[in-house]
Amino acid sequence: MRSPRMELLKRTGSLVAVALVLGLVGGAAAQEKFPSRPITIVIPYGEGGGSDQLVRAIQEPLRKVLKAPIQAVNKPGGGGSAALQEFMTAPADGYVVLQHIDDAATLFASGKIRENPAEDWVPVAITQITFNQLYVRPDDARFPNWQAFLKYAKEHPGEVMVANVGSAGSMERVAMIQLEKALGFRTTQVGFDKPAERYGALIGGHVDALFEQPGDVSAFLDAKKMKPILTLQNERAKGFSNVPSLKDIGVNITPLLRWRGFFVRKETPEDRVRILEKAFKDAWDSREFQEFNRKNFMDLTDSYRSSGRARTLITNDIKTYQQVYKELGLVR
Numbered sequence: 570m571r572s573p574r575m576e577l578l579k580r581t582g583s584l585v586a587v588a589l590v591l592g593l594v595g596g597a598a599a600q601e602k603f604p605s606r607p608i609t610i611v612i613p614y615g616e617g618g619g620s621d622q623l624v625r626a627i628q629e630p631l632r633k634v635l636k637a638p639i640q641a642v643n644k645p646g647g648g649g650s651a652a653l654q655e656f657m658t659a660p661a662d663g664y665v666v667l668q669h670i671d672d673a674a675t676l677f678a679s680g681k682i683r684e685n686p687a688e689d690w691v692p693v694a695i696t697q698i699t700f701n702q703l704y705v706r707p708d709d710a711r712f713p714n715w716q717a718f719l720k721y722a723k724e725h726p727g728e729v730m731v732a733n734v735g736s737a738g739s740m741e742r743v744a745m746i747q748l749e750k751a752l753g754f755r756t757t758q759v760g761f762d763k764p765a766e767r768y769g770a771l772i773g774g775h776v777d778a779l780f781e782q783p784g785d786v787s788a789f790l791d792a793k794k795m796k797p798i799l800t801l802q803n804e805r806a807k808g809f810s811n812v813p814s815l816k817d818i819g820v821n822i823t824p825l826l827r828w829r830g831f832f833v834r835k836e837t838p839e840d841r842v843r844i845l846e847k848a849f850k851d852a853w854d855s856r857e858f859q860e861f862n863r864k865n866f867m868d869l870t871d872s873y874r875s876s877g878r879a880r881t882l883i884t885n886d887i888k889t890y891q892q893v894y895k896e897l898g899l900v901r
Contacts, residue, residue, distance in 0.1 A: 603663060603841050607638035610666045610831070613652035613736055618764025619785035623697055623829050624668050626861040630852035635844075638759070645762045650676055657684065661836035663845060666693070670829045671740050674883055678746040679900060681737035685833065687887065690840055692879035694849040695830035697784075697862070698872040700806060701721035702746060702797040703731075704779040704786065706771060715798045715813050718778070720753040725871050729756045730776040732767040738899060741780045743890070744801055744825045746897055751820045771795065784865030790807075801825070807869050823889065828868075830879055845874050 612626070624641045632639045644652035649672040661664035673686040684690065691819055705712040710719045722729045733741035742758050749755055759776055761767040768786060771779040772794050772802045779786070779795065783806075789795040797812045802824040805814045815824060831849060833842060852858060853873055862868050894900040 596797050603844055604635055604637040604750070606664065607640050608635065608666060609640045609642055610668055611656055612641060612643045612668050613649040613672075614643070614670075615765065616643055616761035617768075619697075619827070620668055620670060620781060620829060621764070622785065622804065622861075622865070627849070627852050627858055630855035630858050631848060633850045634848045641750065647738055648672060648676070648681075648760070648762065650682055653682060653684070653850075657834070659834075661834035663833055664842035665690070665833075666845070667832045669831065669832060671825075671827055671886060672734065672816075673832075674886040675738045675740055675743070677772070678887050679894060681738065685887070687880050687883040689835055690832040690882060691835050691837060692832045692874075692876055693833060693842065693845045694853065694876065695828050695874035695879040695882065696849065697827075697829040697854050697867050697873070698864060698870050699782045699867055700810065700824065700870070701741070701780060701801040701827060702783055702809070703799040704771065704795040704797050705724060705777065706774070707793055707796045709777070712798060713775070715734050715818065718798055719752060719754060719818075720850075722756055726755045727757050729757045729778065730759055731758050731760050731778045731780055732770045732776040734760060734762065734767075735781040738894065739888075740795075740825045740827065740890075741865050743893055743897070743899075745780060747822045747825075747893070748801070748820065751822055752898075764776050768795075784867050787865050789900050806866075808866060825889075828882065828886075829873075830874070842876070850875065 583660065612620050621643060626809050628639045628641060629652050644886055646656060651667065652667065656665060656667040671688065676682045676687050690747060705718065711721050731745060732742045735738065745758060759770070763769065764785065767781070768789060769780060770776045783790065783797065786795055796873070798812050800806050802814055803816045805812065805817070816820065833845065860871065
């Protein structure tokens with residue numbers, strides 16, 4: 570018969586053994602090579618648009634850098650908000666990366682989402698920053714140029730239909746509202762979550778104009794199916810010297826830019842964040858991705874931001890949108 574003391578020693582020894590085993594397992598997990606399995610990039614918009622093109626272009630360079638498969642999943646809907654549930658409920662281990670755009674700042678600034686993309690997420694990198702343009706069909710006799718478009722819109726208030734993304738507080742819609750207020754005209758904004766639907770609506774004559782970025786519609790520009798009539802920045806853009814800028818048409822507003830970046834949850838281990846940050850920079854620097862950026866007019870601005878600079882850009886954007894929303898009466 571074992572004494573109480575011997576029984577206690579046996580039980581204590583077992584606990585120590587279990588603790589040692591757990592410690593070894595925990596240590597092995599902590600030292601797990603990252604990444605050791607596929608990484609999934611969640612895209613909050615449909616196939617064919619700028620976000621989808623960006624992810625597909627950086628996917629292979631990123632795979633080469635990380636030496637791990639990179640999966641891309643499109644989750645369109647809600648003006649960029651439908652994909653957030655999958656991102657926020659996934660483990661914060663660096664294996665699920667969210668690709669998002671400036672709509673993340675507008676969604677937070679307008680109160681449509683609770684997560685602050687500059688604080689509740691970690692921006693690993695912003696890989697594209699670009700300007701916006703207004704496009705029409707080249708064969709639309711009503712709009713040979715911006716002056717004709719403005720004249721027609723003033724004479725037919727609310728009749729001109731402009732395709733953009735679905736969210737009422739999106740950068741596209743806010744920029745159009747600013748432009749309309751500055752020049753005294755009014756259009757009807759038509760939202761499409763899927764880029765292909767936006768582009769098809771213009772080409773098919775279902776809308777009169779499209780608010781978009783040149784890189785996203787470069788194939789349509791090359792095919793002469795769209796033409797820009799206004800560049801929404803203060804100076805004429807390289808490659809579009811015949812397209813008037815805001816300064817040219819006498820409008821003094823702060824141009825709102827399109828940016829696209831990659832995020833992980835803020836609880837993600839710091840070492841994995843640093844690995845991903847370096848990997849995205851190396852992939853961005855690759856010959857393949859730089860060729861994609863040049864082809865899509867993404868080399869016309871300083872279009873890369875590392876984690877710290879990305880956080881600053883997003884924070885400033887949120888402040889700008891909050892102020893603009895109040896001025897336009899979109900929020901209290």
